[in-house]
Amino acid sequence: MLGKTADGLFWMFRYLERNENTARLLDAGFRIALTRAADAENEWASVLTTVGVKQAFQEKYERMETAHVIDFLLRDPSNPSSVMSMIQSARDNARLLRTALTRELWSATNECWLTLRELMARPVRERELPFVLSTIQQQNALLGGTLHGTMMRNEIFNFARLGTFLERADNTVRILDVKYYLLLPSVSLVGSSLDNVQWETILRSVSAQRSYHRLHKGDVRPREIANFLMLDLRMPRSLAFCYSKIVDNLTHLAKDYGVRQSCFDQAETVFARLTDRSIDDIFESGLHEFIQDFIRDNNALGRQIEKDYRFYG
């Protein structure tokens, strides 16, 4: 397989994962903006920080108006992390590596691009937002289903999955990074209704409200949320889950190629850190430090994969 193709796949699936995450954060933020107008500006600021585009937004707009945030996150071509920019980039990559994709997966990607481009040809009004967000979700689900239903489980699949899970881990840890102060044990003592809404928002932004409540019978506690998002191997967006998948896919590549690359060791080290301690240990040694280390190591792993598998010349 060409290094260029591995690169294209890895990034195609990072872009796809990121657009879905941006849409999900937008959905959670919009809920706050609708129900608690007074908190809207703060919530939008934290959403923009999570996506990593707050500064870019502020250079363009003076205030955190909902309509502007929606436009910036959904369809602004000057924002490389907007949903539409991500879909465009994913589709550009897919064109480049068409031969590596099944016909079905290429068509689903192209159709996703055509559908969303049409849907977002003009600014999306607030009352249209729920429909647009659910269409984005549907299109992404179609892509995910087509990937699973049609692609061979080989190196092509492995590089695609590495992109997905590296990006997903990045997204979850960014949410934690922005909201970690709400999850500190001391906060649970406060127990105000504001925190409850904030906690629900965190769960909503990782599509885990129902799963969490099912698990904890409606008892919303910051320690449990932190555990759920970081260490729970059953939760498909937790850091531990992402790393178990990253290690799986690197294991397949190592077997397939007969070579264990150094990115493998790096991934295993990070994974061990998510499995060999409890959430209380993490709180004890410092949640903030843990999150910062994770962000750094996750980025480093991405660079090492690119290097080990010769993505560039």
Add this chain to the structure above:
Amino acid sequence: MADYKNFDEMFGTGEKHREPYRDYHQWLESQDAAWLHRKSDEAETVFRRIGITFSVYGEEEASERLIPFDVVPRIISSREWSRLVRGIRQRVQAMNAFLYDVYHRQEIFRAGRIPIELIAENDAFLPQMIGVSPPGNVYTHVVGVDIVRTGENEFHVLEDNARTPSGVSYMLENREIMLQMFPELFAQINVQAVGNYPKNLRRSLGNCVPRSCKGQPVIAVLTPGIYNSAYFEHAFLAGQMGAELVEGHDLRVVDGRVAMRTTQGYAPIDVIYRRVDDGYLDPLNFNPQSLLGVPGIFDVYRAGGVTIANAPGTGIADDKAVYSYMPEIIEFYTGEKALLNNVQTWRCSEPDALRYVLDHLSELVVKEVHGSGGYGMLVGPTASHEELVAFRNKLEASPGKYIAQPTLSLSTTPILTKNGLDPRHVDLRVFVLVSPEEIRMTPGGLTRVALNKGSLVVNSSQGGGTKDTWVLEE
């Protein structure tokens, strides 16, 4: 009833359908027009969804466009097809013998059958290829022969494409879409399949491996990249053949082989089906400005370390000035008269011919010898007075750059329009695969159709569309 002035593939010169169209015509008569239009729209949606597009230079907004597709097929009888096959096979065989001769002993010039100036002053002639024998002595692994028809029994070769002919993906996708839209038609009518083309291309290329190849040949398609107008086709063919799609920057010369950068290091390639022009192949040996190619690839080629298909330097065989000598070329190498006619051609480099062309400019089609894609061409009967004057000046200034041909009354095939069937002019590109074992033609091809009423220009860059092409079983 539409007005069929020219020979029409469906109706001939009369009101009644021709024999090859019997079953199709009967089916068509019983279809509802609105339903056909709906099918036509559906086909367009599918084409857009699967992204069968071509890129257009200099059009920022619509940089990916669909080639319009017409749902009425162009149908060829098996008898007509066998006749074409014989003529094309003979022509392509002669073309390869000519190329070998041009780059070796140059017998045809010594025998005085064609003038040496033809290659001496021709940019398509690659002196670097002198004395180089490509594996299996195959020069043109893939050829596209453009055929036009002017009457029931009159077929002519309009042009040979011996460099990097494109369009075969449209042949395949057009058939695919017709099978999806009108499955019942294919149950009723026995149409020869075209779908084996990628498999045959792979086999054909695999039969031309270099000496260095051990075991199963590794094949790669070399594309100039995503901005090339035929990128879709490059990706399509690589995908269908199970070959890698590479660009110059994926390749490098390693230990005397051409190798591609893979996730496991550099891996050697045996056959490169290249879709970049000669000049861009190798900046060390050809155009030093080119970023598309691979430094040193030509040296590996000369040493027998890789097969390049088509071979460098094949452009000398499809040049329009050389085209005019094809009847002589065929006779010289095969000892037979050409089975398929050329279109009558005046070489403006010859004073008598130039005089005739200047006197009859408004009746003729004048083409640049090295031009392609329908650009830089004068269609006399539809040209304005200013265009004629401008072209006359160009001709007088450098006559050697032009050839002229009569304005042919190309055959028509009906297309589906808002007002029902209406005839439009068509041509046919036949795709030919050449290996040391055989010269093989896919039964079908790409029918290009000039969608503008009365227009003779079928190029997709200038208002042309395509149709599925059926060759009937015997």
